[in-house]
Amino acid sequence: MNSPAIAQNLDLTALNTEFEHRDALEIIAWAAEEFGDDLALSSSFGADSAVMLHLAVRVKPDIRVITLDTGFLFPETLAFRDDLARRLGLNLHIYRPVMPADAFLAEHGRMWRSNPDACCAFNKREPFDRAKRELGIRCWLTGIRREQSATRKHAAIAQRDNLGLLKLCPIARWTTKDVHYYLLENDLPYHPLRDQGFLSIGCQPEPGYCTVKVKPGDDPRSGRWAGFDKTECGLHTQDGGSGI
Numbered sequence: 076m077n078s079p080a081i082a083q084n085l086d087l088t089a090l091n092t093e094f095e096h097r098d099a100l101e102i103i104a105w106a107a108e109e110f111g112d113d114l115a116l117s118s119s120f121g122a123d124s125a126v127m128l129h130l131a132v133r134v135k136p137d138i139r140v141i142t143l144d145t146g147f148l149f150p151e152t153l154a155f156r157d158d159l160a161r162r163l164g165l166n167l168h169i170y171r172p173v174m175p176a177d178a179f180l181a182e183h184g185r186m187w188r189s190n191p192d193a194c195c196a197f198n199k200r201e202p203f204d205r206a207k208r209e210l211g212i213r214c215w216l217t218g219i220r221r222e223q224s225a226t227r228k229h230a231a232i233a234q235r236d237n238l239g240l241l242k243l244c245p246i247a248r249w250t251t252k253d254v255h256y257y258l259l260e261n262d263l264p265y266h267p268l269r270d271q272g273f274l275s276i277g278c279q280p281e282p283g284y285c286t287v288k289v290k291p292g293d294d295p296r297s298g299r300w301a302g303f304d305k306t307e308c309g310l311h312t313q314d315g316g317s318g319i
């Protein structure tokens with residue numbers, strides 16, 4: 076297996092300068108050429124996840140797609156995942172927490188109410204890190220966009236993740252309009268709950284927690300962990316402190 080610290084040897088500043096002038100397909104093609112089968116895509120099968128999935132399989136049809144099933148997802152998300160997997164022929168790798176949802180609830184109670192950071196660390200961060208290690212990933216793609224929230228506004232296209240791996244955000248510069256027209260032009264669907272006002276979609280262990288509808292005009296990510304000083308689950312932070 077290749078060194079997990081691969082990104083340490085890359086000049087991220089130079090890469091980012093270059094990638095700011097490249098389109099999403101060019102960035103993905105560079106990664107496929109550089110990392111081959113050690114390249115993966117992380118997907119939450121959220122509101123507009125079909126865009127990154129479609130772009131990635133256009134470049135590398137057999138790319139490994141890592142997704143988490145925390146046990147607290149909407150049934151619509153699981154159906155959306157399976158539908159897209161069929162349509163796009165996805166090479167899906169589904170990872171789950173060590174403890175199934177029922178056992179987690181029995182042992183820890185409703186941790187998402189009291190300590191959502193710890194809940195995400197257990198149910199998202201650990202299985203995601205395990206996936207990257209087990210699959211020997213050296214670089215992964217994600218669909219983060221700068222328009223999604225204030226905390227993603229300055230997201231670099233090339234980053235190091237918490238394991239020192241290269242993380243790429245090929246559609247970081249895309250606007251909501253860009254996403255909309257790409258889906259339309261390629262006959263791709265939004266997540267079925269988006270029409271109901273869920274603009275960013277993750278777990279919903281119980282109504283009102285972790286994923287709620289977004290008020291008109293607010294950031295799409297404002298519907299995540301409403302009422303908490305938390306905007307990410309740890310998959311998109313280096314220290315794991317705070318989300319797919």
Ligand code: SF4
Nearest residue numbers: 191194195198278285
């Ligand atoms: S999103 Fe909510 S239920 Fe899911 S892991 Fe994080 S805190 Fe727990």
